Amino acid sequence: MDAENGAAGDGLRADARRNRDLIVAAARELFLEKGLDVALEEVSRRAGVGIGTLYRRFPDREALLRGVAEDNLRRLVELAETASREEPDAWHGLCRFLRGCADLRMGELSAKLEPRLHQRIRAGEGLSGRRRRVMDALLRMIAQAQADGDLRPDVGPVDIALLMTVHVYTPPHMPAGQAAGRVVEIMLNGLRPGPALPGAALPEADLLRYIDPGADGP
Amino acid sequence: MDAENGAAGDGLRADARRNRDLIVAAARELFLEKGLDVALEEVSRRAGVGIGTLYRRFPDREALLRGVAEDNLRRLVELAETASREEPDAWHGLCRFLRGCADLRMGELSAKLEPRLHQRIRAGEGLSGRRRRVMDALLRMIAQAQADGDLRPDVGPVDIALLMTVHVYTPPHMPAGQAAGRVVEIMLNGLRPGPALPGAALPEADLLRYIDPGADGP
């Protein structure tokens, strides 16, 4: 599709590519479930491939972490641009975006990935482009929604980013999205115009950090 | 002070009690920072005591987990009752309570502790009394705030409990409370009366689970 600059594995044989995706998906799940230190063997088991296959594609744990982070960013781009494009107005775009973030469990993933990636990863080439796309879509929707009077004027982009990474403890027997969904609705309601919030919006300086936890430079 | 029924170590020598508290505090910090699987040796180091001391007081990891959970519940009781008692009205009591939960990092702790404790712990005797106290204070404030017209009528206790455990990813260089604080303000604003939220409030059935993650029966 888009050749861009494939940090991810292009030029793989069809089965290899499929397995790679299975591994990333399994890793994502298990990282969320059990933390970043799950035995890689467990990941390969959940993915339904041999441990050798995992190690061939991701030479060490770090590489797998990067793989998950990158996949996540890709999903985020997709979400932001779809929300911006398909909703009738900016406010509903934002709603869809924030609901989507909750579904992706952005908050949990960020919280876990960030401390580990933040250290020795500099942004791969394709990444900064993707991050920019998310930011663009987001900033555009925010400005427009405020102009439309749908979004309170005293919140800034960082506030939205914070909500994006909010994460809700869900008791085990409760459907995963349900609790988070409810909280998102309350938060969205809190974003509607109304009496001023105490305190001031946070500086935009490091907005990027929220969008892609695995990056340091600008 | 209150002898209640000391599941925690009363009758300890003064220095022993002090060390015990240091250990619990260190464990709380490290569990939040690095997950429940930190080396117990690291906990003892941070507490400034020997590993032997830790093992004497908490025979295994499970015991330490329980210790942290219990300490946390104690803090929560204190918070709920203070908020209810010292604020001029129920709404401000709720505000204070939810801000306090963010400071305690209830959400993170619950999310981590719950899956581990939930299995083999039945509530110790003192616990169920404490849980009840939190619930009482909370339900009272909610009902009153709704009666006062300060809290939207279409939220239920579980919604409040959800907000109580919300947790916000904070970039490493940002003061811990700042990001969370901002989100809490937005959420509080979302609780003010306004156009109906989509969807219905969640059933109250397992409100307790939110209040004390380490418990199963009523």
Added chain:
DNA sequence: AACCATACGGAGGAAATTCCTCCACTTAGA
């Protein structure tokens, strides 16, 4: 259909962590 480069699985040895006991020494409290 045939061919071969690419990919697969998983056994198993090596290495790293972590656990947790044990005992000689110290200190709080009467």
Added chain:
DNA sequence: TCTAAGTGGAGGAATTTCCTCCGTATGGTT
């Protein structure tokens, strides 16, 4: 002053996790 209670940490044992290696299988191309 006396002693019951408490302290620290060295170190052996056990568990866990890592990750290479190679015989076999399969996708894709001519």
